[in-house]
Amino acid sequence: MSNIEKYQGIIPAFYACYDDEGRASGDRARDLVRHMKAKGVKGLYVCGSSGECIYQSKEERKQILEAVMEEAGGELTIIAHVACNNTQDSLELAAHAECLGVDAIAAIPPIYFHLPDHAVMQYWNDISGAAPNTDFVIYNIPQLAGTRLTVSLYQKMLENPRVIGVKNSSESTQDIQMFKDAGGEGHVVFNGPDEQLVSGLAIGADGGIGGTYGVMPELYLAIFDAVAKGDMARAKAIQNDACRIIYALCGCHGNLYAVMKKVMELREEIQLGGVRKPLANIVPEDMPQIHKCVQMINEAIGKYCH
Secondary structure, eight states, rough: OGGGGGGGGGEBOOOOOTTTTOOHHHHHHHHHHHHHHHTTOOOEEETTTTGGGEEEESHHHHHHHHHHHHHHHTTEEEEOOOOOOHHHHHHHHHHHHHTTTSSSSEOOOOSSSSSHHHHHHHHHHHHHHHTTTEEEEEEEEHHEEEEEEHHHHHHHHTTTTEEEEEEEEOOOTTHHHHHHHHHHHTTEEEEOOGGHHHHHHHOOOSEEEESSSSGGGHHHHHHHHHHHTTOHHHHHHHHHHHHHHHHTTTTTSSOOOHHHHHHHHHHOOOOOOOOOSSSSOOOOGHHHHHHHHHHHHHHHHHHHHH
């Protein structure tokens, strides 16, 4: 059984990194890894939703992961999301990730067509088979993928010894408890929805993987620490402020990831580019709201993290 300790903690979902012309940028990816290491996070979840994976080519995803692995230098737990909407491309990315030495690969189910459980299981097992020496994490995000991981399907997937857990981004924290029961000791369940990290940890999540972690990792690290120490009042207070920031980040014309990248540019001098169409980039009218988000993050970090 895999050592789950390396998965216990705060693991930001890694943002797509582009140059000024919108091309995938290994240099900017390395900059972001260095930044995240300095913040003290446990690891990085690369080429998932926050990495705009469905809008990138296989070659771009390989380029970003190579840059991440080069810069991480074994100091961070790296989970590479390798799913594409066809099996063959997913196998290629899985094998590539294993060659680079990632800690785990992860995959959503195939999207668009609603496949029966046996076809989804075959898809995941085929991907896992292309990386036979690497842990496999199921990514459950039914509200976007259109397919829900059921306990019965998870139990069948656990017949594959490489399956070590679930990144659970469903909107029910009960799913975390159910998957923990199904997996048993030694299996990992990550809380996905950033807005309910405290709830997820309280019901049994081992750690969190989240899209807004990268823009304010200090707050999520503080939440994890407070829950670990049993200080639920503090954890709840930080979570509530984090949620208020999330709502503010979502209040722009630009896509959430475009907004967060601009916030990071203003707060941390980190250049990550924009987002890829059809995602909407920010417009000038967004700047007052973005400056408000910067202020909210600064105030929350000042309140809880010093």
